[in-house]
Amino acid sequence: VKGGFATFMEKEIHDQPGAVADTLRGRVDESGHLGLDELRIDEAVLRAIDKIIVIACGTAAYAGHVAKYAIEHWCRIPVEVELAHEFRYRDPIVSEKTLVVAISQSGETMDTIMAVRHAREQGAKVLAICNTHGSTIPREADAVLYTHAGPEVAVASTKAFLAQITACYLLGAYLAQLRGNMFGDEIRALLAELAEMPDKIQTVIDSEDAVRELARELSDVTSVLFLGRHVGFPVALEGALKLKELAYIHAEGFAAGELKHGPIALIEEGQIVIVIVPSPRGRDQLHAKVVSNIQEVRARGAKTIVIAEDGDTDVEPYAEVIMRIPAAPTLLAPLLAVVPLQLFACHLAGAKGLDVDQPRNLAKSVTVE
Numbered sequence: 001v002k003g004g005f006a007t008f009m010e011k012e013i014h015d016q017p018g019a020v021a022d023t024l025r026g027r028v029d030e031s032g033h034l035g036l037d038e039l040r041i042d043e044a045v046l047r048a049i050d051k052i053i054v055i056a057c058g059t060a061a062y063a064g065h066v067a068k069y070a071i072e073h074w075c076r077i078p079v080e081v082e083l084a085h086e087f088r089y090r091d092p093i094v095s096e097k098t099l100v101v102a103i104s105q106s107g108e109t110m111d112t113i114m115a116v117r118h119a120r121e122q123g124a125k126v127l128a129i130c131n132t133h134g135s136t137i138p139r140e141a142d143a144v145l146y147t148h149a150g151p152e153v154a155v156a157s158t159k160a161f162l163a164q165i166t167a168c169y170l171l172g173a174y175l176a177q178l179r180g181n182m183f184g185d186e187i188r189a190l191l192a193e194l195a196e197m198p199d200k201i202q203t204v205i206d207s208e209d210a211v212r213e214l215a216r217e218l219s220d221v222t223s224v225l226f227l228g229r230h231v232g233f234p235v236a237l238e239g240a241l242k243l244k245e246l247a248y249i250h251a252e253g254f255a256a257g258e259l260k261h262g263p264i265a266l267i268e269e270g271q272i273v274i275v276i277v278p279s280p281r282g283r284d285q286l287h288a289k290v291v292s293n294i295q296e297v298r299a300r301g302a303k304t305i306v307i308a309e310d311g312d313t314d315v316e317p318y319a320e321v322i323m324r325i326p327a328a329p330t331l332l333a334p335l336l337a338v339v340p341l342q343l344f345a346c347h348l349a350g351a352k353g354l355d356v357d358q359p360r361n362l363a364k365s366v367t368v369e
């Protein structure tokens with residue numbers, strides 16, 4: 001059942017190219033037109049929405065956080081991301097023009113179910129992005145976009161996360177197409193980039209031995225910080241979550257720009273800092289800013305482990321270890337950058353002799369509020 005792997009989690013990390021490919025499959029016709037017929041929300045309603053609120057918990061919320069960057073950029077619709085349990089118990093501003101996107105692997109997370117009910121009571125349309133057919137959230141939602149990651153057995157989410165991000169990209173591209181923010185050629189170019197992601201994810205997985213080795217070397221660490229900017233920020237949060245839940249190591253993810261506003265005080269000699277570096281080909285000096293953040297922590301004694309694109313030589317002087325990922329558009333890069341972090345947490349937990357698939361105190365689906 002584990003396909004020759006020691007743990008389900010490792011198998012599921014290896015399933016990721018397929019999970020992304022299967023989530024993309026059948027949604028693009030021969031002419032490159034994206035169709036999401038399963039959506040079942042009137043096109044006129046989707047054209048009229050003026051706000052999207054993503055509700056989810058844990059890893060699924062980080063997928064939503066990535067979605068915000070992509071959907072706002074492609075569709076120019078404001079996107080808020082909110083933890084389902086926070087959304088439910090404040091007084092959120094929701095109308096018939098709000099599209100609430102509920103992301104859940106299991107479809108049975110009680111916090112998310114309650115938030116879906118609350119949103120619908122307020123008149124919002126709810127679209128579920130879900131991995132489990134016939135589960136509660138898709139049944140209660142107005143529409144569903146299924147992720148096709150296959151059953152996820154390990155408690156810690158991996159392939160469902162990549163499939164959720166992929167579904168969010170499809171939703172963003174679809175809305176951009178429908179609302180005229182992107183035209184045929186642009187959509188086709190984006191879908192072609194997406195279609196290349198499964199092979200690129202495989203390339204990252206192929207570097208597993210080096211990550212395993214690093215995890216073994218670091219199996220005694222007691223604290224790890226993760227830094228990212230832009231879409232690298234939710235990747236940093238996810239990397240930290242994986243390390244906490246699997247290896248019981250204190251880990252925190254930060255927006256790299258936030259460092260100087262406080263967290264840099266944590267840096268002392270030998271502190272491990274993992275930095276997710278955006279593509280040097282991206283815009284807005286994002287890359288240069290992150291490289292300078294690496295320099296800042298390094299100058300204060302941090303040991304820096306850097307996730308950087310192939311061919312990015314700027315990071316070399318400041319990195320103890322570099323984990324390479326293939327070149328990809330900035331917005332799509334989370335599908336690659338998170339993979340070494342999943343492998344790192346998985347193998348570090350393994351090196352500590354912990355139960356990777358069933359971490360203490362956690363359940364696969366959290367069916368109580």
Ligand code: F6R
Pocket residue numbers: 057058059060061103104105106107108109112155156157158241245364365366
């Ligand atoms: C982390 C993890 C959890 C889930 C969260 C939501 O590895 O698995 O944070 O992502 O409990 O679960 P679903 O997606 O089933 O609603």
